[in-house]
Amino acid sequence: MIIFEDVHFAYDQIYPALRGVSLQIDDGESIAVMGTNGAGKTTLIKHMNGLLRPDQGRVIVNGVDAREKSVAELSRTVGLVWQNPDHQLFLDTVEKEIMFGLRNLGYTADEAEERCHRTLTQLGLEHLAERSPFALSGGERKRVALASVLATEPDVLALDEPTIGQDAGQKERLAKMLREMNYEGKTVIVVTHDIEFAVDHFSRTIAMAAGIIIADGPTHDVLSNDLVLEACSLTPPQMTVTARALHQVFPEIPQRLTHLDELEDVILKIVGGEG
Amino acid sequence: MRLSFLEVFRYTRVDSVIHRLDPRAKLVMSTVGAIVSLMFLDIIPLVIILCVLIPLLAAAKSLRRWARSMKGLGALIVFIMVFNTLYSTSPTPFSYSLSLALRLVALMTSFSLFFLTVHPDELSQALIQMHVRFEFAFAMSMAMRYVPTLGQEAYAIMDAQKARGVELDKGNLLRRIRNIVPIIVPLIIVSIRRALSVAESMESRGFGACENRTYMEELHFTRRDWLVVAISLSIAILSICVRVWWGLPAWMLWKFPF
Amino acid sequence: MALIEWQDFSFKYLGANTLALKHLNLSIEEGEYVVVTGPSGCGKTTLCRTINGLVPQFHRGYIAGHVIVDSRDTRDHTVAQMASIVGLVFQNPANQLVTLSVEKEIAFGPENLGVPPDEIRRRVEEMIDAFDLHHLRDKHPHEMSGGEQQRVALAATLALKPKILVADEPTSNLDPQSAERILELIAEQNRRGMTVVLVEHRLDIVAKDASRIVLMNEGSVVADGPPHEVLQMDICEEIGVGVPKAVQLYKRLLANGVRLGRVPLTGSELAMLVKEAATG
Numbered sequence: 001m002i003i004f005e006d007v008h009f010a011y012d013q014i015y016p017a018l019r020g021v022s023l024q025i026d027d028g029e030s031i032a033v034m035g036t037n038g039a040g041k042t043t044l045i046k047h048m049n050g051l052l053r054p055d056q057g058r059v060i061v062n063g064v065d066a067r068e069k070s071v072a073e074l075s076r077t078v079g080l081v082w083q084n085p086d087h088q089l090f091l092d093t094v095e096k097e098i099m100f101g102l103r104n105l106g107y108t109a110d111e112a113e114e115r116c117h118r119t120l121t122q123l124g125l126e127h128l129a130e131r132s133p134f135a136l137s138g139g140e141r142k143r144v145a146l147a148s149v150l151a152t153e154p155d156v157l158a159l160d161e162p163t164i165g166q167d168a169g170q171k172e173r174l175a176k177m178l179r180e181m182n183y184e185g186k187t188v189i190v191v192t193h194d195i196e197f198a199v200d201h202f203s204r205t206i207a208m209a210a211g212i213i214i215a216d217g218p219t220h221d222v223l224s225n226d227l228v229l230e231a232c233s234l235t236p237p238q239m240t241v242t243a244r245a246l247h248q249v250f251p252e253i254p255q256r257l258t259h260l261d262e263l264e265d266v267i268l269k270i271v272g273g274e275g
Numbered sequence: 276m277r278l279s280f281l282e283v284f285r286y287t288r289v290d291s292v293i294h295r296l297d298p299r300a301k302l303v304m305s306t307v308g309a310i311v312s313l314m315f316l317d318i319i320p321l322v323i324i325l326c327v328l329i330p331l332l333a334a335a336k337s338l339r340r341w342a343r344s345m346k347g348l349g350a351l352i353v354f355i356m357v358f359n360t361l362y363s364t365s366p367t368p369f370s371y372s373l374s375l376a377l378r379l380v381a382l383m384t385s386f387s388l389f390f391l392t393v394h395p396d397e398l399s400q401a402l403i404q405m406h407v408r409f410e411f412a413f414a415m416s417m418a419m420r421y422v423p424t425l426g427q428e429a430y431a432i433m434d435a436q437k438a439r440g441v442e443l444d445k446g447n448l449l450r451r452i453r454n455i456v457p458i459i460v461p462l463i464i465v466s467i468r469r470a471l472s473v474a475e476s477m478e479s480r481g482f483g484a485c486e487n488r489t490y491m492e493e494l495h496f497t498r499r500d501w502l503v504v505a506i507s508l509s510i511a512i513l514s515i516c517v518r519v520w521w522g523l524p525a526w527m528l529w530k531f532p533f
Numbered sequence: 534m535a536l537i538e539w540q541d542f543s544f545k546y547l548g549a550n551t552l553a554l555k556h557l558n559l560s561i562e563e564g565e566y567v568v569v570t571g572p573s574g575c576g577k578t579t580l581c582r583t584i585n586g587l588v589p590q591f592h593r594g595y596i597a598g599h600v601i602v603d604s605r606d607t608r609d610h611t612v613a614q615m616a617s618i619v620g621l622v623f624q625n626p627a628n629q630l631v632t633l634s635v636e637k638e639i640a641f642g643p644e645n646l647g648v649p650p651d652e653i654r655r656r657v658e659e660m661i662d663a664f665d666l667h668h669l670r671d672k673h674p675h676e677m678s679g680g681e682q683q684r685v686a687l688a689a690t691l692a693l694k695p696k697i698l699v700a701d702e703p704t705s706n707l708d709p710q711s712a713e714r715i716l717e718l719i720a721e722q723n724r725r726g727m728t729v730v731l732v733e734h735r736l737d738i739v740a741k742d743a744s745r746i747v748l749m750n751e752g753s754v755v756a757d758g759p760p761h762e763v764l765q766m767d768i769c770e771e772i773g774v775g776v777p778k779a780v781q782l783y784k785r786l787l788a789n790g791v792r793l794g795r796v797p798l799t800g801s802e803l804a805m806l807v808k809e810a811a812t813g
Binding site for chain 3: 394395396416417419420423424469472473474475476477478479480481482483484485487488489490491492493
């Protein structure tokens, strides 16, 4: 469980990034965090593993004030996966990369090896264990970076823009993996501006603008709100556009539909009824 | 990150008489200022030099930035003065250390006169028109363009590695040096990948297509520029004559009796 | 003859195990707006680079066949020589801005080609007007958002007055609103006569403007035709391409026995077709 109590933070104490953020994230939730660049999304998740500390207010992770723990300690609970895997890869083999984080975070050699192999298998990377990370393709490097975080089996997984540059198939596989983690009880938080991805896979959305949270609730509600979309530089999800267009013609269709299934049913009813 | 004395070397968009001078004229001006500063180690001449340079900075509307960077130098100046006053073998150690401090300030001020009033693009163009190869001049301005980007990248890398348990501010000297590896290696790799990407974009826009590259803005010397060069060179010659043959007049050799 | 033609073209990057492009036979006529899409690794990025010669001149490897662009064989011309015919916009905006101001960036291309200074100045002003860059004129790339940077990159590329605009996933790193703006600017260029080849995943935005969609997988073209034909093919979902939801709905309705007038490419089109089907 993660709690933010009226957190204020400014970079170099001059550039405000969070201006009074309060929220509560329970175990097992799946949340999308959306907003423009500079809205504070990345700043928010950096407070969860201690990379940044609030100037005012508190961040409480699993009942303990984050200030009392080091980044290394918090990283065992909150795993952050970055957008660019190249920001962390520096060792000769994939296996060493994953062992590196595990050993730093305090696992014994045996525990580390066991977790390492488990994670490699889970992500389909066993055949690449002895390869140099630099020789791998972009997608493979992303999986190695993800593996190095998953190996520590954090309770909370926070991903920063994981869908950039990914094709539809890769996004589906990612969503499936995140869903499985959810089923295991892990909390999944994704910072993204991919509205379709958020609508399709996350039950709760936190929308931010200029350092404050402007909306926090069920994804369908938050992302149907035009003011929120505008403030976050987002465009309405495809299905909302369709629903609205249909509403113009058939006022009985609610404007707020965002799922393919819902729209299919509604249209079948209209056409079936009169056809 | 707060290396404020480096502020002196950063250009900002201001318009003034000095800014409008050709960068090559300013190069002559600053070089002469530096040379003359190095020629004298007496208090009065150095003060005179500063009395010439500082009004020029004022004309360039850059006094505040210059002052800020001098503040940054403050610690160094105090150190020089204290050290030399205590250990100098000169009969008047304080005067000697004051001269040294003044000389340092004069040197920095000469250079800041150049760097505060010359835009990197102008410097690049000046080098090109002085027959430096385009590729080198361009590499210099590209380096400046990517400095903030590289800085940002370095911070992102530090964050990523901290989250994996790398502790950058702990441990003895050896440990800290070893901890640079997880930062430097990704930084180099990322920079190489970026370089390839940038190269693709540049080639796609014709970089290296022909030897006779044209330039949208060319530098042209005006009468004012020639005047500046003439005055600077005259001062240089005068100073050399004084230093080598004529010697300074007595009143200029005054110093504190301690 | 077609403006761009791949004649049995194959390419393998140095050190790679498989062919990036396999016996490609494709042609693109002047004025077309071709969207190329496919899963990661299908060869679409390599395809873009064959048009202006980066493949094979910059990216070395094994090559077979020919690519003829505006009657020039890319084997016999340097990338710089192709620069005035083909403009290439890349995915990462920051890596395309190499100078310290927008003016200099737009001037960069023409300067490289030896265009006279007055003409360069004229083109810079033209591009600043066309892409609404007045307020960004003196800005350093670091002071601009991703969307602004990409607009500048587009302007800088078009300053060379190419016949063909190739864009390789130009909106990947942008927020949705900036993405739409860039894609609209590109569609506008096509309406004015520019031949456009665009690699893009967001088919829901570009399908309505494209004249043709080329679907690639594992180095070969697996489908090629007008959007409404290609997008309803099952192979799209099989290989992992993001089909616009309007088309997905069309197919689901079809599976339920409801056939709409034509394949819709946008939500509003779908609404119109449903209305026709309901009242017709």
